[in-house]
Amino acid sequence: MPERDNARNRELVDLPFYSLRNVSAPEDNKNGRRVLFGHAPATSVLDLSTNENVRDYILDAPGRQRRKPSQVHRAIEETLVNTPEDFSVLNGGICVVALDHEVDEKRKIVRLLKPSIINGSQTQGVLRDFYRKLERNGQEAPQVHVTFELIVTEDSDLIAETSIARNFQNDVGSISIAGRRGQLNDLQDSLQREFPELKLQQSETQLSDDYLSTERLIQTLTALTPAHLLDATEGTSPNKTHAYARKTKCLKDFQRVHDAAKNPDAEDHERAKQLYKFYLDVVPTAHRLHEKWKSHPGFKGTRIRAIERGNGGEIREVPDGIVFPIIASLSAFAKKARGEWAINPPDSFDDQELIQAAVTVYQEIADHNPQTMGKSKACYSQLYQLTTLYQKLTKD
Numbered sequence: 001m002p003e004r005d006n007a008r009n010r011e012l013v014d015l016p017f018y019s020l021r022n023v024s025a026p027e028d029n030k031n032g033r034r035v036l037f038g039h040a041p042a043t044s045v046l047d048l049s050t051n052e053n054v055r056d057y058i059l060d061a062p063g064r065q066r067r068k069p070s071q072v073h074r075a076i077e078e079t080l081v082n083t084p085e086d087f088s089v090l091n092g093g094i095c096v097v098a099l100d101h102e103v104d105e106k107r108k109i110v111r112l113l114k115p116s117i118i119n120g121s122q123t124q125g126v127l128r129d130f131y132r133k134l135e136r137n138g139q140e141a142p143q144v145h146v147t148f149e150l151i152v153t154e155d156s157d158l159i160a161e162t163s164i165a166r167n168f169q170n171d172v173g174s175i176s177i178a179g180r181r182g183q184l185n186d187l188q189d190s191l192q193r194e195f196p197e198l199k200l201q202q203s204e205t206q207l208s209d210d211y212l213s214t215e216r217l218i219q220t221l222t223a224l225t226p227a228h229l230l231d232a233t234e235g236t237s238p239n240k241t242h243a244y245a246r247k248t249k250c251l252k253d254f255q256r257v258h259d260a261a262k263n264p265d266a267e268d269h270e271r272a273k274q275l276y277k278f279y280l281d282v283v284p285t286a287h288r289l290h291e292k293w294k295s296h297p298g299f300k301g302t303r304i305r306a307i308e309r310g311n312g313g314e315i316r317e318v319p320d321g322i323v324f325p326i327i328a329s330l331s332a333f334a335k336k337a338r339g340e341w342a343i344n345p346p347d348s349f350d351d352q353e354l355i356q357a358a359v360t361v362y363q364e365i366a367d368h369n370p371q372t373m374g375k376s377k378a379c380y381s382q383l384y385q386l387t388t389l390y391q392k393l394t395k396d
Contacts, residue, residue, distance in 0.1 A: 011114045015096075016044045018145055020103060020110060033153035034101065036110075039088055042127050042144040045096075045117070050124070052097055052116035052159055069126075071201065071213055076126040082320055082371055083245055084142040093147030094120025095166055097159050101152045110150070118159065119166035120148075137305045142371070174251050175214055176203045183258045184214060186280055191217075194284035212287070215247045220286040221279050222250045223327045224343060226334040229275050240331075244324035244374035254279070278334070281341035289330065289343070293323045298355045304362065306370045321366075321374030326358050329383035332391045349390050357386050 020038035028035050069077070079090050098112035117124060123146065134141050153159065178184050179202025188200045191212075201211040223243035230238045242249050257279070260272030299307055299315045308317040333345045361382045366373035373379045 013048070013112045013115050014109045015048075015112055015115070016041060016109055017148075018108065020105075020150075031153075031155075033151065033155070033158075036101075036150040036152070038148055038150070039145045040148055042087070042146045043131065043141075045094055045120075045124055045146055045148065046128050046131065048094075048096065048124065049114075049116045050121045052163055053118050053121050068209055070209070071211065072122055073126050074213070076123055077130060078320065080126070080130045080142075080144065082374060084144045084371065088145045088147050091123055091146065092120070093149065094123055095149045095151065095162075097151045097153065097162070099152070099154050101150065112150075118151075118163035133308070137308075139305055174248060175201060178214075178251065178255055179203050181255075183255050186258075186276075187214075187217075187283055190280040190283045191287060195287065198287070215251055216290070217283065217287060218254045219243050219247050219250045219324070220290045220327060221283060222253070223324050224282060224286055224289070224331050224334065225275070225278060226331050229271075229278055239377050240324070240328040240380050241375050241377055243328060244320060278341045282334070282343060285343050289327055290323065293326055294318050294320075296351070296355065298352050302355070302359050304359065305368075319370035319374075321370030321372070322358060322362060324374055325361070325376075325380045325383050326354060328380050329354065329387040332384060332387035345387075346390055349387075354383065354386060357383055 017038050017040040020036055022034060023037045024033070024035045076091060079087050083090070095118050096112070096115050097118050098115040100113040102111045103109075104111065127144075127146070131141060151159075151162065184200055184202050188202075191198055191200065198212050199210060200214045200217070202214065220243075223240050225238075227238045257272045257275050260266040260268050261276035263269060266272065294317055295315050296318065297315055299318055300313060304322070306319050306322070307315060310316050330343055330345065333343050333349075335342060335344055361376075361379045362368065362370075362373050365378050365382065366376055
């Protein structure tokens with residue numbers, strides 16, 4: 001790309017990339033534009049302009065107090081925190097426009113003239129917040145790449161129309177399908193027995209704080225499910241790592257259990273009926289436990305850097321990678337009495353002892369990494385051994 005004057009030079013931005021391919025269609029070539037597709041280190045897109053986008057990062061809307069994250073923002077952050085290696089696949093990425101471009105394949109840099117994000121401002125904003133938090137906490141940043149599409153055109157009208165179109169398209173996802181099929185109705189009714197004000201998200205468009213994340217709730221239910229309902233031997237540690245790392249699998253498993261429990265002709269109807277009964281009985285407890293452990297004051301003084309704290313040192317947010325092995329260990333206390341399932345730890349059970357055990361496995365097995373802890377069967381097993389010991393002593 002020729003560098004004609006200093007003003008033009010000031011409008012040039014170098015974007016490092018990992019991979020970049022020209023995917024222009026014949027219509028693009030005919031109309032003098034280029035479309036490229038690639039992957040870039042997430043840090044490459046943090047400072048890109050959003051001047052051409054119809055929506056800026058809504059948490060930092062000018063002239064307003066910083067807003068609370070929506071479920072969209074939380075979902076992006078959860079992927080970064082829990083499964084950063086899957087971010088480039090799970091995140092929709094960003095779309096960038098530029099007036100001109102020049103690719104330096106040797107240096108892995110594409111030089112852009114007046115680039116702007118036209119779709120993906122929320123992804124960029126959450127990435128920025130994510131890296132700032134890691135820096136404040138003195139944590140090492142994981143390797144994260146973001147998918148990007150680059151449209152090179154001087155057609156200002158096309159840029160405006162593309163920005164509008166890209167920001168008003170909604171895919172029908174798993175939650176919407178489950179909601180439309182009525183597979184979440186019983187779960188919401190059961191939750192509202194104790195939390196009448198809560199509404200489950202039943203569509204991808206229900207993104208406000210008025211709705212509780214259905215996927216996160218089902219992940220918690222999965223973690224709490226006792227071994228014998230999962231076809232595991234009672235007292236053994238079932239593999240629950242997917243409760244943390246594979247929320248889509250948890251939702252699909254729930255849908256299958258729902259359908260089999262409702263269908264007397266299903267091959268696994270009886271087992272599904274028992275498992276579905278468990279879900280409905282303990283769903284208020286599942287919500288309560290997740291909320292409790294996400295900000296448990298017992299973590300104060302543990303010096304785990306990954307925990308977000310307030311100015312007074314109070315615990316604001318414990319990473320899910322630490323929380324889910326703890327919640328999964330509580331499945332040892334699942335009991336059915338008078339036809340109802342409940343999670344009932346014995347009176348002798350001490351939260352603080354479980355926290356100390358969690359800190360130990362976090363340090364010694366997970367090497368101070370919440371993501372590793374959330375995906376490590378060994379971490380789950382260690383905590384489960386502690387709770388089953390309490391349960392065994394209570395029986396004896």
